[in-house]
Amino acid sequence: MNEIILTPKEQPSVPLELLNVNPDTVAGKSIDEIRQIKIAHGNTEVELSEFFNVKGESSENPSEIRIVIDGDVYNTKRIGYGMQSGEILVKGNASMYVGTEMKGGKIVVEGNVGSWAGRDMEGGELIIMGNAGDYVGSAYRGDWRGMSGGKITVHGNAGNEIGEYMLGGKIEVKGNATTLAGIHMNGGVLVIHGDATTRVGGEMMNGTIIVKGRIDEFLPGFKYHGIEKNIEIDGEVIDSSFYKFEGDFAVKGCGGIVYANASKNGHIVP
Amino acid sequence: MELVKDVPCPFCGTLCDDIIVKVEDNEIIGTINACRIGHSKFMDHKSATRYTKPLIRKNGSLVEVDMDEAIDKTAEILANSKRPLLFGWSSTECEAMGIGVNLAEELKGVIDNTATVCHGPSLLAVQDTGYPVSTLGEVKNRADVVIYWGCNPFHAHPRHIGRHVFSRGFFRNRGRSDRTVIVVDPRKSDTAKLADIHLQVDSGRDYELLDALRSVMNGHEIPYETVAGIPRDTIYQAVDILGKAQFGILFFGMGITMTAGKNRNIDAGICTIQELNQFAKYTLIPMRGHYNVNGFNQVCTWQTGYPFCVDFATGYPRYNPGESGSNDLLQNKEADSMMVVGSDPGAHFPQKALERMAEIPVIAIEPHRTPTTELADIIIPPAFVGVETEGTAYRMDSIPIRMKKLVETDLLSDKEIMEKILERTKEFIASK
Numbered sequence: 073m074n075e076i077i078l079t080p081k082e083q084p085s086v087p088l089e090l091l092n093v094n095p096d097t098v099a100g101k102s103i104d105e106i107r108q109i110k111i112a113h114g115n116t117e118v119e120l121s122e123f124f125n126v127k128g129e130s131s132e133n134p135s136e137i138r139i140v141i142d143g144d145v146y147n148t149k150r151i152g153y154g155m156q157s158g159e160i161l162v163k164g165n166a167s168m169y170v171g172t173e174m175k176g177g178k179i180v181v182e183g184n185v186g187s188w189a190g191r192d193m194e195g196g197e198l199i200i201m202g203n204a205g206d207y208v209g210s211a212y213r214g215d216w217r218g219m220s221g222g223k224i225t226v227h228g229n230a231g232n233e234i235g236e237y238m239l240g241g242k243i244e245v246k247g248n249a250t251t252l253a254g255i256h257m258n259g260g261v262l263v264i265h266g267d268a269t270t271r272v273g274g275e276m277m278n279g280t281i282i283v284k285g286r287i288d289e290f291l292p293g294f295k296y297h298g299i300e301k302n303i304e305i306d307g308e309v310i311d312s313s314f315y316k317f318e319g320d321f322a323v324k325g326c327g328g329i330v331y332a333n334a335s336k337n338g339h340i341v342p
Numbered sequence: 343m344e345l346v347k348d349v350p351c352p353f354c355g356t357l358c359d360d361i362i363v364k365v366e367d368n369e370i371i372g373t374i375n376a377c378r379i380g381h382s383k384f385m386d387h388k389s390a391t392r393y394t395k396p397l398i399r400k401n402g403s404l405v406e407v408d409m410d411e412a413i414d415k416t417a418e419i420l421a422n423s424k425r426p427l428l429f430g431w432s433s434t435e436c437e438a439m440g441i442g443v444n445l446a447e448e449l450k451g452v453i454d455n456t457a458t459v460c461h462g463p464s465l466l467a468v469q470d471t472g473y474p475v476s477t478l479g480e481v482k483n484r485a486d487v488v489i490y491w492g493c494n495p496f497h498a499h500p501r502h503i504g505r506h507v508f509s510r511g512f513f514r515n516r517g518r519s520d521r522t523v524i525v526v527d528p529r530k531s532d533t534a535k536l537a538d539i540h541l542q543v544d545s546g547r548d549y550e551l552l553d554a555l556r557s558v559m560n561g562h563e564i565p566y567e568t569v570a571g572i573p574r575d576t577i578y579q580a581v582d583i584l585g586k587a588q589f590g591i592l593f594f595g596m597g598i599t600m601t602a603g604k605n606r607n608i609d610a611g612i613c614t615i616q617e618l619n620q621f622a623k624y625t626l627i628p629m630r631g632h633y634n635v636n637g638f639n640q641v642c643t644w645q646t647g648y649p650f651c652v653d654f655a656t657g658y659p660r661y662n663p664g665e666s667g668s669n670d671l672l673q674n675k676e677a678d679s680m681m682v683v684g685s686d687p688g689a690h691f692p693q694k695a696l697e698r699m700a701e702i703p704v705i706a707i708e709p710h711r712t713p714t715t716e717l718a719d720i721i722i723p724p725a726f727v728g729v730e731t732e733g734t735a736y737r738m739d740s741i742p743i744r745m746k747k748l749v750e751t752d753l754l755s756d757k758e759i760m761e762k763i764l765e766r767t768k769e770f771i772a773s774k
């Protein structure tokens with residue numbers, strides 16, 4: 073792996089957008105050429121080097137490139153946008169849209185990220201060590217086709233409406249998620265290791281949601297199917313007892329499944 | 343004294359167009375038919391706190407300047423910003439809005455309207471699920487089941503119930519007694535007191551109730567004894583009544599758009615209406631607040647493809663409420679200047695947004711002294727639409743209505759002011 077190291081100088085209050093700084097777009101460019109890549113700053117365009125020191129070594133082959141953002145870029149959006157191969161490592165926080173429309177490769181963010189991480193993701197792996205905002209792995213506004221492949225892991229907590237209109241792939245949240253997890257889900261797997269407050273699987277048509285923590289209140293549009301033990305999801309066996317629900321019957325022709333940890337969710341069993 | 347007939351009222355989204363205004367010596371001396379809010383809107387347009395000259399804040403205090411200087415300074419501030427925000431628009435006419443959108447594009451800025459803090463979630467939901475609407479005329483003539491969900495028109499849209507629900511219609515010639523009125527509200531509001539059925543839903547749990555209603559319509563049995571504080575049997579009865587209608591209408595307000603779930607509540611509400619169409623004709627109309635808040639969403643959609651929160655930073659329109667909404671831009675400290683037209687965010691935005699407004703240059707195109715003008719660095723007073731100047735407005739059911747000019751004024755209209763700002767801004771940008 074060849075590393076290209078971007079060290080942030082300062083984060084301006086009007087955000088930056090790294091729309092075209094990923095292994096695919098920098099492959100074959102010299103470090104000097106990479107410094108001159110135009111990035112968006114509000115309604116103006118500036119060279120990457122205005123806000124980042126750039127060093128390291130590039131490669132002709134994007135899968136051989138790891139871009140390391142060596143610092144906190146809490147006000148930089150669209151990191152890894154549409155990325156197809158290679159790696160990006162962010163050694164701090166990042167703003168909205170990390171890994172949006174990602175098709176391959178791997179992104180690791182050591183800090184927290186803003187909303188819409190992995191929006192419309194098709195493939196690859198997105199790992200967030202801190203917390204994520206709302207709409208992890210969701211669809212573009214107004215679209216009914218969200219994340220279709222790849223894997224997102226959030227080691228901290230996630231916000232509202234994660235997996236919105238999800239079609240495929242897997243989202244795993246190690247902490248808690250807030251309301252409307254898996255809203256309008258049409259496929260794929262959503263695993264929440266912590267609690268999931270309310271409206272889990274609202275209007276879901278298909279797909280599987282597993283909540284290992286507590287669901288405060290469950291929706292009336294689900295049918296209870298009893299207890300299931302050692303469920304197998306995606307080739308992985310989860311050895312606990314789960315209450316199994318099917319729904320959301322608010323939607324015609326639904327067949328979504330929600331598993332809720334039996335040791336914590338007695339209150340939602342009819 | 344002259345009696346001007348069929349005047350539309352420039353206050354709420356009901357946009358009553360049957361007001362009679364009494365005019366004498368270029369003064370309004372009274373109204374007939376208007377509700378108390380509408381009446382005071384006509385009478386108070388010339389109140390003591392009305393601005394008549396452009397003002398610029400110099401060394402902390404507002405100083406009168408001529409129009410050219412105010413326009414010049416406005417254009418300079420906007421043209422030198424990296425993320426200018428053009429907000430408001432809901433209490434002016436569509437022609438001014440159209441030029442506002444052009445200005446946002448020229449500036450590569452963001453344009454947004456007050457829907458961002460009222461029916462924005464409805465606009466998001468419409469995009470997700472559709473918009474089965476009718477006109478208020480159809481409601482009056484046909485509706486036999488009327489649902490008011492999360493709104494209190496008795497106080498917020500005072501003539502709405504009288505004009506469209508209690509009144510007689512072509513197929514409802516006994517008026518009120520030909521209709522079943524259902525109110526869904528956690529409070530026993532004055533509107534709820536007029537209802538045949540009041541579903542007193544637990545506060546912030548409308549989504550659960552809608553989920554239950556839809557599931558029952560799809561033949562599902564509710565597994566819980568109560569949902570959102572409402573007994574299961576009451577929900578079955580409600581579905582029964584809804585299903586037996588001939589023509590049903592759902593009016594909904596901020597009690598459901600701005601409570602937990604926001605656009606998802608409306609998404610579920612719209613789907614409920616769509617599904618009710620398997621039993622009867624059902625439509626919906628959002629209870630829009632400002633008289634022309636809908637107009638902005640119309641104008642912005644036909645010019646940019648999106649109804650609000652439109653971001654031109656890249657030169658083409660992008661849209662994402664949550665990122666490009668006024669409150670997002672202000673609270674995230676992204677906006678570096680702000681122009682407010684025809685609204686009062688100073689009175690309605692959260693503290694954190696106001697803190698940012700206090701930090702950045704604010705230009706208010708505003709007839710009256712408001713909390714926003716207190717924060718403003720430039721104030722340009724326009725003529726009052728619907729009283730001193732005409733223009734187009736869209737009623738809550740998207741019917742365009744021509745606002746009237748009743749008295750003369752020396753002030754420029756919002757449209758003329760916007761034209762001047764746009765022209766001067768183009769010059770600034772060209773000289774950069």
Ligand code: SF4
Nearest residue numbers: 351354358377380501
């Ligand atoms: S109901 Fe609304 S539009 Fe009608 S008169 Fe009253 S304020 Fe004006």
